[in-house]
Amino acid sequence: MESIVQSNITARHIDRVTVMGNDIHIDGWSLQCRDTTQLTIVFPNHQTSSIPEEHWRRSSPDIENIYGAQYSSVRFEIITPFPKDIAPKDIGLILLRFDDREENDAPILTFGETWSHVASTPLHQLKIGIGIPTYNRSGTLPHVIEQVKKNTSLPFKLFISNDGSNDTTCSILRDFSDISYGNFRNRGIAWNKNRILFYLKEILKCDVIIILEDDMFPDSFAWEIDWIFAALRLGHINLAHPHQHADEGGVGFWHDPVISYSLSGQCSAFAREALSYVGFLDPRFGRYGHEHVEHTLRFIRMGYGGRPRKNQIGDAFYLLRSNLLPIETPSHSDPQEVEKASKIFDDIKHDVAYRSPWLPEDLSIRQLRDDMALIKET
Known part of the structure; x- marks a missing residue:
């Protein structure tokens, strides 16, 4: 039910997404964190937020055990302001953008259920x-x-x-x-x-x-x-x-x-x-x-x-x-x-x-x- 993508270097997983106060919290991992130099959150209203490196190069021994030693620091714990004009249904439209390249955009979550109107x-x-x-x-x-x-x-x-x-x-x-x-x-x-x-x-x-x-x-x-x-x-x-x-x-x-x-x-x-x-x-x-x-x-x-x-x-x-x-x-x-x-x-x-x-x-x-x-x- 949550967003899971697994294909070589683009393998990633979102553990949790929640809004606390005025911030959105996004926890998970991505193999792309190993080589990227910039991680940006892109909101549906086109607002962006650049994420400090210490938030997306977290220790990831569990991922290292699966994919190898080069992926020892690919977890992220992102906290960034949540725009007040974003609706709950739009959470799935929020993107992770690696190295400011749109072709690398990845939605934080994907849903199959029907939301309330x-x-x-x-x-x-x-x-x-x-x-x-x-x-x-x-x-x-x-x-x-x-x-x-x-x-x-x-x-x-x-x-x-x-x-x-x-x-x-x-x-x-x-x-x-x-x-x-x-x-x-x-x-x-x-x-x-x-x-x-x-x-x-x-x-x-x-x-x-x-x-x-x-x-x-x-x-x-x-x-x-x-x-x-x-x-x-x-x-x-x-x-x-x-x-x-x-x-x-x-x-x-x-x-x-x-x-x-x-x-x-x-x-x-x-x-x-x-x-x-x-x-x-x-x-x-x-x-x-x-x-x-x-x-x-x-x-x-x-x-x-x-x-x-x-x-x-x-x-x-x-x-x-x-x-x-x-x-x-x-x-x-x-x-x-x-x-x-x-x-x-x-x-x-x-x-x-x-x-x-x-x-x-x-x-x-x-x-x-x-x-x-x-x-x-x-």
Whole structure:
């Protein structure tokens, strides 16, 4: 899925491409680094950036072992300003130019997947929404909120959906002056995440929505960029744990996700366009269990967020490695609720893809509408 070229002297490989703050980071190797005297990055807007030699003559013992001693220093770790008018979809049009010769130009990445239409919008003009569903986590929620605010580099809307907590969560949220939040009646995980998706997608019209659980927080600046790229390229993406097994390959970057048979819902991202086809979490799920897996399986059936397993029955999920750290908290899991959810999952797993966020009755629609009216915006 990532860019690989192997043909004699032009052999090269891009390990990772990401945007952090105002810079783009490009890591990889090229045999052409051995003989070149100048390396330039060429952006789609024709802007160029000359890269200092110390950034593209890095030690490469792994490449030396394959190609010989003359290629002992052909790795590059490029950091250069990222033009604000470049769109996510244009990342694949960025070129490496060796010795200022256009015939040596090499794209940093090549893609086969279809990007979301909004991926043609410059990165810094995208509308980003981050939602945190919470229940009885008043001891850790302030830290999660502060870390999200501190480490998110792009302008964004932050929404906290409190699902009927009976601790001090309500008063804590009122103390924040720069977030949107809602203190609601307890209705369970599926309904609470649907509040987030509905508010950020239908009311705020966000292009990309990230849902982060209330026991996870970002530990590095610009953590959201890879989630945005992955969502716009793949439609839907989930978190890979540090030791997540790649059942069908993948490194875990937005351009080369882990492909795994297991899934968790601790962090996930959605392109608005993909949500328009797949819909919301199924509101028939109760308090806990299976709602996120069923939702992601519907994304896969519509061509987003994963693919069918190779030569097996079932699906494989696209997962992203990210600098998110967990907080040790008591689990709200309820075995009886999980058992109920398992029966619901078995009954509906082959239903048509799209789900509304409410049950097919007027009362359910009014309940969601009434929830939206309770949201405090800042």
